[in-house]
Amino acid sequence: MSQAAVGQVVVSVALVLAAIALSWRARIGLERELAVVSIRAIVQLTAVGAVVTLVFQHVGLAAAFVLVMLGVAAWTSGRRIRAIPHGPLLAGAAIGLPALLALGLLLAAQAFPATPRGIVPVAGILIGGAMAAASLTGRRLLEELHDRLDEIETRLLLGASAREALATPLRRAVTTALVPALDQTRIVGLVTLPGTFVGLVLGGASPATAARIQLTVLLSLLFVELTASLLLAHLVSRVVIVAGERIEVPQAQARYGA
Secondary structure, eight states: OOHHHHHHHHHHHHHHHHHHHHHHHTTOSOHHHHHHHHHHHHHHHHHHHHHHHHHTTOHHHHHHHHHHHHHHHHHHHHHHTTTSTTHHHHHHHHHHHHHHHHHHHHHHTTSSOSSHHHHHHHHHHHHHHHHHHHHHHHHHHHHHHHHTHHHHHHHHHTTOOHHHHHHHHHHHHHHHHTHHHHHHHHHBTTTBOOHHHHHHHHTTOOHHHHHHHHHHHHHHHHHHHHHHHHHHHHHHHHHHEETTTEEEOTTTOOEEEO
């Protein structure tokens, strides 16, 4: 390992340890989670670095790798809504449909080469964005269902349908989930230089080419994340609305109906 590589590792570990110390000092309680996710990241990226080299050589392996990414994303996001029956399946549908659709359209338009080296990174970005949106939507929606039971019950008692009673919580969940994507797109190039742009420039691409590709990714992510958020909200609403225009709230198991 080169001296520069050693320096990168040392600085990175030092920053993580500083974050753990800050969490402990502020009594936030994230020390264990920070340590675990950091160790997982080290192990996973080390393994992926070795696997991707092989994946880039075979289209079949690239397709399998994309499916693995989708499965892990579905499981990760599904944990956020584990109170909902079949949460990982709902999350997988919400993540996979828009991400794979956008990937197919981008490849058809030749925005990226239809090779393992082009497919895997772009698929990872799109699936990761969809997963983040689905996770935020699911978590926020469950909070809305628990925190605004009185509001939902009132709407039902006044004659609103279950879908109408859920409209406001669903909208709040979706708009909250889209805040990171909207902010990232709004300030791109002014506050941050996204990873795709930086990676391409460091790899030797011209800034103009890197900017064009980054723009394509960001605009695609807006579609993917909004669609994933809407899909998950719709699927969850179908689960919590039960016979007789009643709403069954997860965990609390409270039923409200007209």
